[in-house]
Amino acid sequence: MYLYVKDFHTCSKSSYFRYFVSLNCVLWTGYILLQLSDWPSLEDDKFLESWLKLQLERQAMVKKTCLNKDDLEFGVPELDLKNFVYEPHNNLLYCYHPKVSTSTWFQQILVNSKTLDWVNSDTNPHSVIPRLYTPKNIGFLRNHVQTSISFTMVRHxxxxxxxxxxxxxxxxxxxxxxxxxxxxxxxxxxxxxxxxxxxxxxxxxxxxxxxxxxxxxxxxQPFIYGCAYCQIPYTYLLKHETIDKDTRAMALITKIPFKSVHLEKSxxxxxxxxxxxxxxxxxxxxxxxxxxxxxxxxxxxxxxxxxxxxxx
Known part of the structure; x- marks a missing residue:
């Protein structure tokens, strides 16, 4: 289903700036709160601090591209809900691109959903995740963008x-x-x-x-047309090339037991x-x-x- 993004959110330069400032506050507030929790190790502490700085750099590149390209001020006008999944148990909103570790994240989401008793290692996540967790309409997506743990992943x-x-x-x-x-x-x-x-x-x-x-x-299809990056304030921007570090950081921050993924050899x-x-x-x-x-x-x-x- 295609829906017009102008009905979803109009992103002016000023509103995008406010979003970016707010995102900085959210990321670092989360980091401070995690500092007060029971950290597994000092190594994890240092790792996550570095990773959150990297997130700010990635968010800054998105912001810079959106603001420097006049044609992107109002973003991509059509949004395909089939690119999104929302898993309610962990409050995860994931916008995905095929051939960007989609199978890995579908399996991670499915295993940690805790709502499906029949899920096992043989379950095909591609036949389950879109059917169960694709947002039903633009209103549903709008309601969960600001309150969910939203993320996406890209690749060269x-x-x-x-x-x-x-x-x-x-x-x-x-x-x-x-x-x-x-x-x-x-x-x-x-x-x-x-x-x-x-x-x-x-x-x-x-x-x-x-x-x-x-x-x-x-x-x-280019990434820019799939996940409305100039409209949707994703909490975390992940990369296929750093999936091992990104998965580890997501597990530490969300407390969801995502399994480590290692792609060094590939x-x-x-x-x-x-x-x-x-x-x-x-x-x-x-x-x-x-x-x-x-x-x-x-x-x-x-x-x-x-x-x-x-x-x-």
Whole structure:
């Protein structure tokens, strides 16, 4: 269901500034209160203090991008409720992007929901979470944005793009993408990465010619269009690249026993994998991708060249 964000919240520069000041107060008030609680160790204390400072830096980048881009003053006009889940037992509001540790967070939310007696390790969270916890309407979402523990997670756009290609196009296991594969095959005669990128850029040229609208497949749609970052004051901004630290911090702050997630080994290979795929692209394609994901790079402080081959 698509709903207009102007009916949800109008974010002027002044109101966004007030929100940012309030967010600082909330983060540090929470930190002070936690200082008074029974801390597991001094190490956790120092870790969380550093992590909260990092959160302020991430929030500042979002604020800066929203205020510096005049077209984003009122944000993205259409909001898709299917991007959100609200779990009432722990008061968690999560806006998710596919291919950004969604399975991990769905499983964490499901296991800690405490409301489902039949949940076990074999339960598929993707078949349960959206059905049970998708907000029913814009009013429900509005009522819980300010009072919930809200969070979202992002990932380097090019890394996510490669992951989406490998999962949905290169491998034929997902039947829901049979038509998409047929479409690309009919357009370009093959399903290689270059053809996939040409398809994405062609679709973006048709449907992403305005800053306030970009109707692309959710698996490669820019982040800026999925979670209304200039309208919704997320309590915490997490990153796939730091999921181990972010999960640990979330567990300490919320007292929800989130399990640790370790991606160090996979992160070491990330650049090589993205390099291998992007070597197949020409400079025109890469420049077009940089423009498509420009706001994501700026808003979440990602270097568009970090994962690219050195010769590009």
């Amino acid at each position: 756009p090019f890394e996510r793009l490669v992951s989406a290609y490998k999962d949905k196009i290169q491998i034929f296991s997902d039947k829901e993408y049979d038509n998409k594969r047929k479409e690309i095959l009919n357009e370009y005669g093959n399903l290689n990465f270059e053809s996939f990128i040409e398809h994405v850029l062609r679709e973006a040229k048709k449907s992403c010619n305005r800053i306030d609208k970009c109707v692309l497949d959710r698996y490669w 992160n070491e290979n990330t650049r090589d994998v993205v390099n291998e795929f992007f070597k197949r692209l020409n400079q025109t394609q890469i420049d077009a991708l940089k423009r498509l994901y420009e706001l994501d790079f700026k808003m979440f402080d990602y270097d568009p060249d970090f994962l690219l081959p050195h010769n590009l």
